[in-house]
Amino acid sequence: MVKSLTFQQLTLITQGQTVLQDREDQPVRYISTDSRKIIHGQQTLFIALKGFKVDGHDYLKDAYEKGVRLFIVQKPLLLNQFPGIAVLQVNDGLKALQAIAKWNRKQFGGTVIGITGSNGKTIIKEWLGQVLASKFALAKSPKSYNSQTGVPLSIFGIEEYHKAAIIEAGISQVGEMARLERIIQPDIGILTNIGTAHAEGFSSQEQKLKEKIKLFNDAQLIIYRKDHPLIHRILQEHFAPSRLVAWSEYAGADYTLSIKKNNNGSKITLIKPDLGIFTFHSPFTDEASLENLRHTMVASLVLGLPEPEIQQVIPGLNTVEMRLTLKSGIHQCLLIDDTYNNDLAGLDIALEFMNTQRPKKRKILMLSDLLQAGKKEDVYNNVRALVRHYQVDMLLGVGQEISQLEENPPCESHFYQDTDQLLEALGTLSFQDDLILIKGARMYRFEQIVDALQERLHGTVLEINLNALRRNFTFYKSQLKPSTKVMIMVKAFAYGGGATEIAHHLQQLNADYLAVAYTDEGVSLRQEQINLPIMVLNPAPESFGNLVKYQLEPVVYSLSFFRQLGAYCHSNHTSLKIHLDLDTGMHRLGFGETDLEALREMITAYPSLKVASMYTHLAGADEADHEEYTKRQLSLFEAMCKTVKGFLGYSPLVHALNSAGIVRYPDFQMDMVRLGIGLYGVEVNGLHQEALQPVSVLKTTISQLKSLKKGETVGYGRKGVMASDGQIATIAIGYADGYDRRFSNGKGQVLIHGKKAAVIGNVCMDMTMIEVTGMDVHEGDEVIIYGEGLSLKEQATAIGTIPYELLTNISSRVKRVYFMD
Ligand SMILES: *Cc1c(COP(=O)(O)O)cnc(C)c1O
16 A cells, blocks of 8 residues: 555545444554455455455454454444454445545555556556566556456555556446546556447447546546547547547557568557657567557657667567466476566465465475565565465575575575576475466576476367356356356366366356266365365266265156155165256156156155255257247246145245356346356357357367378378368367367368468368468467367357367367466
8 A cells, every 4th residue: 555544544534433443543554355365464454345245244253363453344243252453334345445545546646557448458557567667666456456346456556665556447337437537546548449348238339438438537648549430539529639649550640650560570660759760579460469569668658668678678578478377287286387477466366376276285386586666675574474374385486585585484495596496406396296386577487497397288288268267157147136046067077178177266256056967077076175066967876875975966857766866865864955857848857747746745755855956957048939938948847846845845946047048038047047158158149259258279289281282182081182282281189189070171170370271181080181271380380279269159060060069079188278367
């Protein structure tokens, strides 16, 4: 925080009521809304927020135990149990948080840069941070903390010694930006662009844009790209010309930044308002990166950074390595690769990410000197506190400064002068089944360590973006009433994505239920510490013992199965929670209407089976054609539920909707929905595809290139024939990896450097040939099989199947690699 705050001041700022004042008025320096993250308890104010799912009031005790003595709450529940505290009561915790942030912003004398727009906010913030770091001590919002709670927390990250702060602002509804603007009060604004995505809360693109630019109400300068006509027009309507800083690909704006692409990147020519001309080399050729980069350059120039300094930093900017990547390491270790930059906020995020991973034997942190302004002693005291807080088992420090932790080490620690020394020592450190966070500033080149510890992969990998999964989950949650529970279908290896990691992540996201197809799948989730309730769709009688042992909840779909399971529980003196499948027209499994009378007898006969829920499955929820049928299914289901509830004497959960149903039949959410394919990024109705993100990318590499003459044939059965002289690429994926043989002979397409190329000849077991005539490709280049830019639905349609089959067919020999962008 810029200035610490006393209880007195907080009372004035939040207009709260003092409920308890049983401590001296010591000022606080930190503000927390998440008790798990409290590090300096004594100096922390805890604000209990009532969220969608989580209520901060449930964690007051936890915060107290971590040393917190100052609280802001909406209800002063139980607080009188804790001695030595002070408590303020407010009507709205979020408003209080925002008021405190606003106050702190006012205390800051440096420059605040506010970024908004549809895409690129986080990248521009990171890049601008990198470019400016050479000149200013800088604060920036961690990760993408850009929401109503994220922005205040970002503001609290600003310290007195900072010279500038970069804060991003994101909104999803009308009215939100005005609140963020009052908190951020940017001196300089950047509008990245305006997309069509996430338009739900807005009636039009124009309305969305008008809402976003409210961030700039009091900004002195607003940076934007003139080539977006709507942006240009709206900004001109709202702001005086002297406040607008426009850049463009073409002449006629304040800054012209034209692009020439070449073999190893692009050349950017800058013409400044004073007509000075400079050239820059960038590693990027894709439009999005080039736009983000040019926003970054203009902002740096506006802030007075000399061109040569900008020229120096640009080649080191990188989009790919900015994400925390999980990689499989040698000896069953799991690596978290964070070798891009290193500051305290980033360290906190990375350690938290480490904590949310599946437990391994030890938590090991490899850490270089931090690139962090401020007093070194304070910086490393903070590192010590973080390492303790996250209970790291071993610290391996690299650099001159970090070795000052040697005096009072936070855990078993070893220090190395430079990266080479650590590399040499790796062999002696005997890692085994450990979780290793590798976090270094770029100049330490920690990617060499990652390289040394990484398990070598077969050319094909399935990359799974856990943040995309989270965003898809949030989209579906936004379609639901707050009280509706969500069961996530993680059957079939979580639609190919890997059940354990995904279930683990869903547990973090507070999903309510999981469902698997077979008992074994549930057992392995339990063995990996997944504690959520798990429904088993198709439990076999041999597995009854495991159902009980691992607290799995079977679906019961027939009278004979009910009897078998009931008899098992009776003779073993045990009980089970069960789920009743009611068949209303799917005609797969389930009790029909005529079975209900017999079901009543079963329920009476076997009281050790407790009905946790009743559900039905829709046969055509994804197609408007079947709407009438679906409605009939739903009303039959409601009638059947009523009958069953009548003789049960209690009310189990009822649920009917799958992913497609959530979108089409919002009135039938009932107590719970069952989310499957939508979570993995496919909106099967085709109504909201733009609101979802592909979660997985299947990729491989080019093993060999060949030039062939017209008429030469390719592959088994000589099915591929060269139509003219040209070139083919052999890629390292085949039907044994799950690349369907029906993709043979031009049916399938892949993406190489953003360009589509078709399969030639028959798909082989481990390899496939692609026609790449006229394309600039090299052996070892990456090839996308499914993913961004290549719709799964289109690929599926080309061979007469559905995305479900493509996803679940990806073979288990394909490595799954998880990351968060
Ligand atoms: C697989 C499955 C779902 C999920 O279906 P999606 O179309 O993937 O959302 C829901 N309910 C049952 C019973 C299922 O078997």
